[in-house]
Amino acid sequence: MTEHILAANPTHSVWDRSLAPRLRIAPGDEVQIECVDASGAQVRPGMTVNEFLTIDRTRVHALTGPIWIEGAEPGDVLEIDVLSTRHSGWGWSSVIEGLGFLKDRFRDPYLFHWNLDGESTSSLAPAVVPLRPFLGVMGVARAEDGSFRTRPPGPFGGNLDVRELCAGSCLYLPVYNPGALFSCGDGHAAQGDGEVCINGIECPLDVTLRFHLHKRQPIAGPIIESSLSAAPDSPPDSWVIVETGSDLTAAARAATGRMIDLLAGRWGFSEVHAYILCSVAMRLRLSQVVNEPIHTISAAIAKQILPDRQLFPAHAH
């Protein structure tokens, strides 16, 4: 196992499988990855809303990568273990005209600065917000040729904005290209389901990730094995199916279907028993509803409900 360091710059702001890798690693390796905030370090502490309106939006999400994982091929699964996260004590949230879930009600631009300290922040008095830092964007290069802006997520991951992806959790992504070509960014010190105003607590967030490869294990989209017991006010450790789509109902239905497939495939439930188990014990959440035109739905089953299983037989490295 080798430990690598990858600085943020030069960042990139598109998914494009022709981008040259900035780092090559072997499965099992760990990488300390520096991630600037989603604005690409254009937003700074003390910035005014008028200054904020002038930033170059084409640089969002300012991702770090791509990372080439040796031996990764289409049809494999890339496992990303989030080992640790480090914010820098400051973050921001904004309201931007034309964006956000309530864009018709909130039209005036606004910029809020957060002081981050310890396990929660009280800078939005009288609220005390628990911090659960995670990367809004972790993904592999898309299957298609071309250059795609990063706002919509997809089966490749990307701008999932799923709040479970904190330190301790593990993300499984399908691989679509040789080397997988992993990139990440969009640090959030905290984020609600929905991310309704368009932002979490946006912040620079350095992370340490460990990568594993599972050969020839096709999956239809992202799966998370969450482990947040250390974080305050946390949901239980869970298996989480992540589904993306433009229609909320269809995405929720697809997530439920994939959870049934997982329960039947890995735990041996009959399909109808898996369906009933989902009906009495699954959580179903709108993880983000603002990355137009694509929403993220999460379907989760608490791990304590099921016998321990490794999702894939063993790390192949």
Add this chain to the structure above:
Amino acid sequence: MTEHILAANPTHSVWDRSLAPRLRIAPGDEVQIECVDASGAQVRPGMTVNEFLTIDRTRVHALTGPIWIEGAEPGDVLEIDVLSTRHSGWGWSSVIEGLGFLKDRFRDPYLFHWNLDGESTSSLAPAVVPLRPFLGVMGVARAEDGSFRTRPPGPFGGNLDVRELCAGSCLYLPVYNPGALFSCGDGHAAQGDGEVCINGIECPLDVTLRFHLHKRQPIAGPIIESSLSAAPDSPPDSWVIVETGSDLTAAARAATGRMIDLLAGRWGFSEVHAYILCSVAMRLRLSQVVNEPIHTISAAIAKQILPDRQLFPAHAH
């Protein structure tokens, strides 16, 4: 304060403000309410799926009530404190052709019997499902004249199927008619978000409820003050806005808007700060997606994030 007992029968299976009250109580009173299961005691332990297919579906949800609360008038809020719940050790879940979130995938009828014992059930091996008994249906008579079947919920409550409504929690409902005319039923020993197969763990569930009245406090729809710390695998105690509608996105947007109004109105946040707080800390869930044509969305903020507040100044009784 008086303690009352209300037996289940005769049950009713419509919302109709012309139904005669079966009990009259004063605000502050407690009522032990017997609720048969949603089938109206037609489903029995050991019943086969073929027998299940012959039950009279017009009797679902077999509600207990109505209860007349003295002094309740349109524009008031009825507070329902769930003091305790008692299941009888048995429950059922079914698959019914033409119903359920995955009705195209699951067409064959199925009936599953649950053995309920202690705080969890292992009767769906190898799963161990935590029990969190609650009533799927609690509501007041609708504002309109007429007789309405009970499947779709609404601002009056009804078939909300929100899993937070366990013992310890409190439901606030708008009052539309003199006396409020409260009814309840549809016991669930456990239910996931979505209730995707059409059932939770359906069961007879006797409950003790306490009723309070808040005069001239109009609210747009149900609000829950949840307190589940005693239950296993629980979400944090929360303020929960419950919204119903046929379009998931519109209902989620309305729930978010009502949460912002609550935060601004009761905690003094500016509207934009309330919007940002929702964006970084709110949970947004699909509580049920099967009570066609109306879905239930829940938007929740953990109580620990906010200073203590009484939602309404004081109990007026």
